[in-house]
Amino acid sequence: MKVEAHDLVMTYGDVRAVDGISFTVEPGEFFGLLGPNGAGKTTTLEILEGLRRPDSGRASVDGVDPGRRDPRLLRRIGVQLQASAFFEKLTAREQLDTFGSLYGAPRERTDALLETVGLTEHAGILADKLSGGQRQRLSIACALVNDPDLVFLDEPTAALDPQARRNLWDVLARLNESGRTVVLTTHYMEEAETLCDRVAIVDRGRVLAIDSPAALVRGLDRPVQISLAPGTLDAAQARALPGAEAVDVDEVAVRVSTRNPAPVLTALAERDALDGLSVRGATLEDVFLDLTGREYRA
Known part of the structure; x- marks a missing residue:
């Protein structure tokens, strides 16, 4: 119908x-x-x-x-x-x-x-x-x-x-x-x-x-975040990865943001640095918050 x-x-x-x-x-x-x-x-x-x-x-x-x-x-x-x-x-x-x-x-x-x-x-x-x-x-x-x-x-x-x-x-x-x-x-x-x-x-x-949902997520053009176990790479090594756009290193994880994850993952595989790795792309929730904001509603 x-x-x-x-x-x-x-x-x-x-x-x-x-x-x-x-x-x-x-x-x-x-x-x-x-x-x-x-x-x-x-x-x-x-x-x-x-x-x-x-x-x-x-x-x-x-x-x-x-x-x-x-x-x-x-x-x-x-x-x-x-x-x-x-x-x-x-x-x-x-x-x-x-x-x-x-x-x-x-x-x-x-x-x-x-x-x-x-x-x-x-x-x-x-x-x-x-x-x-x-x-x-x-x-x-x-x-x-x-x-x-x-x-x-x-x-x-x-x-x-x-x-x-x-x-x-x-x-x-x-x-x-x-x-x-x-x-x-x-x-x-x-x-x-x-x-x-x-x-x-x-x-x-x-x-x-x-x-x-997939088209809305693609339209957001949000970088993929690749997270590694702490100590896997130092900040300089992470920034040197091909395709890395931003790097955040703390005691919890090494986080690499990129819109082109393939070369980053390839370089990490060559370093045998894939243990504990996680990859997070944008989701529909990111689209929702981008469009409607984050303030509390009555």
């Missing part, structure tokens, strides 16, 4: 939460919205989901305005909100059975989804007794209960431990590989680099950059 945002604007009083955001998500694409707190990500997602009407601009999902709440469109969309509320006094299994009944989903889909999100052993526990991470996984299962063609996920792994987060990445990747379109917001740059075909970095309600 194709998703389009055309010059979306949304204000809350004097705050312009969304200020002319435009992008297109192609069918079958895994697309990420990245930005600091208050950047306008969730509001943009809610407009595309049909939960909010923009002050101006146009949203389109498969050629249809989601704000019309067309039942034929809604049956093809799965939504996981940033904060989810469950029915009181229902277990995890009963929550999924209830959501599934609204879509006419077969009962056996509940078992499959519980296994998918790792909640089979907790199926009989009341939702309000689940941990935060378990509730987050249950909310994702509820978003998938109708076997949607398009899935919106608002910070789906925010409350998960690293193991659960990695397992869920596998679930989301398989979901996308099966032909579904996935649109998510996340604060985890590694998550976006791993999963997303393209990302849009937004701040103060505007799109600052949009491309594949």
